[in-house]
Amino acid sequence: MIKNIAITGGVHGNELTGAYLIKKFQKRPIKTKNINIDYILANPKAFKECKRYIDYDLNRSFSINALKEDSHFYEFERAKVIKERLKNCDFLLDLHSTTSNMKMSVVLSKDDEISNLIAKEIKNLHEDVYILRWFSNSEGDFINSIVPHSITLEVGPICQGVLDADIFFKTEKIVKSVIEMLDNNSFKKELNKTEVYDIVDIVDFPRENGEISAMIHPSLIGKDYSLLKKGDPIFVDFNGKEIFYENEPMYAVFINEAAYYEKKMAFCLCEKRYI
Amino acid sequence: MIKNIAITGGVHGNELTGAYLIKKFQKRPIKTKNINIDYILANPKAFKECKRYIDYDLNRSFSINALKEDSHFYEFERAKVIKERLKNCDFLLDLHSTTSNMKMSVVLSKDDEISNLIAKEIKNLHEDVYILRWFSNSEGDFINSIVPHSITLEVGPICQGVLDADIFFKTEKIVKSVIEMLDNNSFKKELNKTEVYDIVDIVDFPRENGEISAMIHPSLIGKDYSLLKKGDPIFVDFNGKEIFYENEPMYAVFINEAAYYEKKMAFCLCEKRYI
Numbered sequence: 319m320i321k322n323i324a325i326t327g328g329v330h331g332n333e334l335t336g337a338y339l340i341k342k343f344q345k346r347p348i349k350t351k352n353i354n355i356d357y358i359l360a361n362p363k364a365f366k367e368c369k370r371y372i373d374y375d376l377n378r379s380f381s382i383n384a385l386k387e388d389s390h391f392y393e394f395e396r397a398k399v400i401k402e403r404l405k406n407c408d409f410l411l412d413l414h415s416t417t418s419n420m421k422m423s424v425v426l427s428k429d430d431e432i433s434n435l436i437a438k439e440i441k442n443l444h445e446d447v448y449i450l451r452w453f454s455n456s457e458g459d460f461i462n463s464i465v466p467h468s469i470t471l472e473v474g475p476i477c478q479g480v481l482d483a484d485i486f487f488k489t490e491k492i493v494k495s496v497i498e499m500l501d502n503n504s505f506k507k508e509l510n511k512t513e514v515y516d517i518v519d520i521v522d523f524p525r526e527n528g529e530i531s532a533m534i535h536p537s538l539i540g541k542d543y544s545l546l547k548k549g550d551p552i553f554v555d556f557n558g559k560e561i562f563y564e565n566e567p568m569y570a571v572f573i574n575e576a577a578y579y580e581k582k583m584a585f586c587l588c589e590k591r592y593i
Numbered sequence: 594m595i596k597n598i599a600i601t602g603g604v605h606g607n608e609l610t611g612a613y614l615i616k617k618f619q620k621r622p623i624k625t626k627n628i629n630i631d632y633i634l635a636n637p638k639a640f641k642e643c644k645r646y647i648d649y650d651l652n653r654s655f656s657i658n659a660l661k662e663d664s665h666f667y668e669f670e671r672a673k674v675i676k677e678r679l680k681n682c683d684f685l686l687d688l689h690s691t692t693s694n695m696k697m698s699v700v701l702s703k704d705d706e707i708s709n710l711i712a713k714e715i716k717n718l719h720e721d722v723y724i725l726r727w728f729s730n731s732e733g734d735f736i737n738s739i740v741p742h743s744i745t746l747e748v749g750p751i752c753q754g755v756l757d758a759d760i761f762f763k764t765e766k767i768v769k770s771v772i773e774m775l776d777n778n779s780f781k782k783e784l785n786k787t788e789v790y791d792i793v794d795i796v797d798f799p800r801e802n803g804e805i806s807a808m809i810h811p812s813l814i815g816k817d818y819s820l821l822k823k824g825d826p827i828f829v830d831f832n833g834k835e836i837f838y839e840n841e842p843m844y845a846v847f848i849n850e851a852a853y854y855e856k857k858m859a860f861c862l863c864e865k866r867y868i
Contacts, residue, residue: 338805342831368855369644417752477692477752479851481808483829530613533756554758556617576754580643 320408320432320467320500324356325493326400327413329377329461330577331364332478335489336413336471348494350501356407360400360461363392368479370577377414378458385464401464409436410465411496413489416474417576418585419540422492425470426451426514427460432467432505434593436496438512439505440469443495448543449514450571450588457581469496475540478576515543515569515588522582524553524561531555534574534584542571546587553584595683595707595742595775599631600768601675602688604652604736605852606639607753610764611688611746623769625776631682635675635736638667643754645852652689653733660739676739684711685740686771688764691749692851693860694815697767700745701726701789702735707742707780709868711771713787714780715744718770723818724789725846725863732856744771750815753851790818790844790863797857799828799836806830809849809859817846821862828859 325343327336343357359365361376373391384394385401404410409432414425424437424447441447450472462468473489476482499505524532532553538546546552546563553561568587572578600618602611618632634640636651648666659669660676679685684707689700699712699722716722725747737743748764751757774780799807807828813821821827821838828836843862847853 338831341804417755475752477750477851479753479854480692480849481805482814482849483808483811484814486808486831487833529616530756533758533761536758539757539759556613556761558762574755574757576752579754 320353320503322354322356322406322408323411323497323500324358324404324407324409324465325411325413326358326360326461328362328365329360329412330370330375330414331361331366332368332370333413333415334479334481335415335473335476335486337365338481338486339413339490339493348497350497352503353497353501355497356403358400358403361393361396363396370478375457377460378455380459380461380463384458400461404465407465408467409500410462410468411493412461412468412470413493414470414472415476415485416472416572417477418474418572418574419542420472420474420571421446421448421542422488423448423450423472423571425472427453427462427468427470429453430467433469435507435509436467436499436505437469438509438593439499439507440492440496441512442507442509444492449512451514451516453516511592514591514593515571516591517571517586518589519568519587520583521552521585521587523579523584524555530579532561535560538570538573538585540573542573543569546570595628595778597629597631597681597683598686598772598775599633599679599682599684599740600686600688601633601635601736603637603640604635604687605645605650605689606636606641607643607645608688608690609754609756610690610748610751610761612640613756613761614688614765614768623772625772627778628772628776630772631678633675633678636668636671638671645753650732652735653730655734655736655738659733672736675736679740682740683742684775685737685743686768687736687743687745688768689745689747690751690760691747691847692752693749693847693849694817695725695747695749695846696721696723696817697763698723698725698747698846700747702728702737702743702745704728705742708744710782710784711742711774711780712744713784713868714774714782715767715771716787717782717784719767722767724787726789726791728791786867789866789868790846791866792846792861793864794843794862795858796827796860796862798854798859799830805854807836810835813845813848813860815848817848818844821845
């Protein structure tokens with residue numbers, strides 16, 4: 319039974335769409351009949367400074383170790399506070415944006431029936447929605463790991479540190495639609511199998527002595543969710559030399575996301591599956 | 594006589610196009626016959642941290658006071674070092690990028706004949722080039738203020754913290770063209786009068802208690818250098834209410850530049866003139 323919902327925005331302080339939506343909802347909460355909603359501006363310090371994070375990526379700060387130890391990292395302490403606040407939360411909707419052309423992506427970070435049904439129902443109700451599954455990363459656990467059910471919205475392309483009205487209202491529309499389906503308990507439909515993209519590998523930029531030595535190829539820029547085939551150009555170095563994809567066909571996502579340069583991720587590779 | 598040239602990139606550490614061009618040219622300098630070129634990564638600490646600046650905007654740190662006083666601001670100290678390095682510089686080419694749709698803008702920040710001729714010759718040689726003049730701001734002097742002649746390139750739209758191959762090579766092409774005209778002393782042509790856009794006013798976002806309460810209107814996004822007329826929608830608030838332009842016709846530039854949110858600039862207004 320889904321009763322207590324939380325919506326988080328500004329987990330990354332320079333992703334303004336989610337942060338300003340939270341501020342709007344805090345002033346004017348969405349009216350519901352059956353569910354409670356807690357609106358959380360997740361990283362207020364990073365939001366104030368318009369940075370992704372102060373000391374450590376908050377969305378990698380929910381691992382058991384980070385939640386256990388006293389820390390000089392602002393985000394590790396903030397993660398403990400958020401975990402306490404979400405202790406009765408049944409479902410979390412976490413709002414993000416990306417410089418990649420990810421359109422409206424519903425990200426699942428674990429495989430549970432309720433989250434899957436909600437993701438599928440969003441895709442059923444709205445056009446141009448993609449379901450992406452990202453089950454693990456090596457840096458630390460996502461905020462989603464501390465609640466039983468959750469989805470993340472990743473909308474793009476949008477630069478860090480700016481608002482875009484079209485993207486703001488498009489995200490708000492999806493949020494309201496999720497709240498409505500939870501409030502009416504109307505998401506448990508028998509839906510046909512839906513395509514999902516599972517992140518299975520990560521590709522870094524070519525580097526020399528640790529420094530980036532090539533850029534995303536112009537023909538790959540903006541082509542998130544397109545199929546990469548052997549021989550497709552993926553990078554071009556600073557002298558114009560092209561570098562080609564050499565592996566099995568895969569779908570590329572998070573192409574040229576600004577925040578992933580430091581994570582050594584030029585793009586991610588996905589397999590398409592059906593759930 | 595233009596003999597000593599400097600090219601600066603990464604004055605803002607998260608504008609990667611200029612920074613990586615400088616790194617490329619430092620490894621493989623452009624061949625010249627008659628001029629010397631000094632390639633300077635202007636804010637290496639901000640570049641390393643992928644931020645616009647550490648303590649203060651370096652491109653507002655060249656006022657007499659900032660250059661005179663000992664300071665705990667990294668950028669004020671860096672400005673003194675750069676001023677010393679540029680003491681024999683005749684012409685500075687400063688490379689920037691912007692999240693606004695400024696295409697290839699040649700920015701003049703003072704009115705001198707040589708800089709004007711170079712700007713006009715760039716516009717003469719290349720398509721889709723705009724000349725923008727920005728003679729003063731209240732925050733502190735630009736790097737251009739410490740050299741006799743200079744132009745700034747502002748290329749966009751591109752997010753902070755990313756490379757875009759098309760924008761990289763387009764900027765490189767203009768840089769090489771400027772170097773060639775300086776090396777061959779071929780810029781002193783009699784050219785027809787050219788249109789330039791003079792920044793004459795700045796428009797902030799609507800705010801409530803200091804916080805942004807509206808976004809750039811979707812019909813204005815990306816419309817840099819277009820004419821704003823009375824009654825045109827310029828903002829939309831978070832509830833969808835439109836806000837309209839009420840003044841004399843002017844041209845809008847730097848629309849929705851990420852770095853200008855904190856400077857209280859939603860866009861700048863220009864008059865079109867001919868030089």
